[in-house]
Amino acid sequence: MKIYNTMTRKKEDFSPITAGKIKMYTCGQTVYNDIHMGNARFYVVFDAIRRYLNWRGYDVNFVQNFTDIDDKIIAKATEENCTTEEIAERYISHTLEDLAALNCVPATTNPRATEEIAEIISLVSTLIEKNFAYENNGTVYYDVTKFENYGKLSKKKIEDLEAGARVEVEAGKRNPSDFVLWKPAKPTEPKWNSPWGDGRPGWHIECSAMAKKYLGDEIDIHGGAEDLIFPHHENEIAQTEAVTGRDFARTWMHCGILTTDHKKMSKSRGNFFTLREMAEKFPHDVIRFYLISGHYRMPMEFNDSVLTAAAQGLQRIKTCHTNLLHAIDAAQSGAADFSEAEAFEKSFTQAMDDDFNTADAITAIFEMVKYTNTTIADQTAHSREFLNGLREMLEKLCGILGISLAAETPAADSLNNAEIEALISARQEARAAKNFAESDRIRDELLNMGIVLEDTPNGVRWRRA
Secondary structure (H helix, E strand, O other): EEEEOOOOOEEEOOOOOEEEEEEEEEEOOEEEOOOOOHHHHHHHHHHHHHHHHHHOOOEEEEEOOOOOOHHHHHHHHHHHHHHHHHHHHHOOOOOOOOHHHOOOOOEEEOOEEHHHHHHHHHHHHOOOOOOOOOEEEEEEEEHHHHOOOOOOOOOOOOOHHHHOOOOOOOOOOOOOOOOOEEEOOOOOOEOOOOOOOEEEHHHHHHHHHHHHHHOOOOOOEEEEEEHHHHHHHHHHHHHHHHHHHHOOOEEEEEEOOEEOEEOOOOOOOOOOOEHHHHOOOOHHHHHHHHOOOOOOOEEOOHHHHHHHHHHHHHHHHHHHHHHHHHHHHHOOOOOOOOOHHHHHHHHHHHHHEOOOOHHHHHHHHHHHHHHHHHHOOOOOOOHHHHHHHHHHHHHHHHOOOOOOOOOOOOOOOOHHHHHHHHHHHHHHHHHOOOOOOHHHHHHHHHHOOOOOEEEEEEEEEEOOO
């Protein structure tokens, strides 16, 4: 298995620190709003990666944090005249609900910054003792000039960063690129006691403290969105490696951005759509399917059209699965030769082993769907065992990616079955009479009532949307 390592800018053979076990950390939400579609892509991508690693036999310890104290959370609490705890609890709850709806497996651990203050203070204290950090009037800064390889992940140089600075050096800083590890709290802000006075942690230090506490000094995979490479992940490396003297992570993975009108989707730009907004228009399984339909490192353009196309693609897979179930019921017992069908699982595995190429893995699933549809339509009888083997393989490959094959939740009954069957019969009569306008009208009428028709080689089937 090969994984593209952001640190080296190349694909590398993957070998975990401990055989059979993987320690994996990804940076989660700053919880001041509902997750937007760019956030959703990150979550779904790393869920699919984790699922595949589990399927390949690895025991994955998956840690994904919540930043529950931050300037934006404080601003939101002030705006709504409530506490930062109330804001954090609301959006952590929403995020967990959203991830469950996207069929993401819960993380092994979801640490929160405010629950790890002791570990954060200990880490900052060690950095000061080792002369990598300094305190000035209650603020503790990391001195980037003391870390020899600062910039090794982003490939940025301190001199270039400082030459490009457009603002005056903050009072109390030794260097323009130094960053905050601990900041004194303002009178109305949440605060914790520390050796440097009451205050709260900077953003970057929390992830170093959490990863070290829950996964140890060195981890196998550290992941996040592409826009976290600098400064967040760069600063995590500087903090952690200054303390441990070891490489923080063997492999750094970064998910490409989601764009709208070819511009990065972000809350700061105001060009984002929350997952909850989009879920009012498209089912969560369609959204998930779209978000893994491209390679995780590549940018993806987001709009209603791409989700409509994803819905059609996912329905092809679901319809194939439904047709397969009907074919199994009608088949006879007999011999089964899977040698031809095994090629699809091989193609799927090759794609995922090549830097988790979910796009090519889904292509392998579609090739299997095409083969299965041809097999079902073939006049030659196929054994129940053979068809059941195809079903198991299709369910397995889709399950690895978290693609749901379940039918959509039925809508409220507006018609009874007899009325539905009567309309379907009327449509069939219109088709037989080549009155296609009437046939289409009836189909649209049923669709508006929440009834979806599927024309199959074995006749018309229907389901409630």
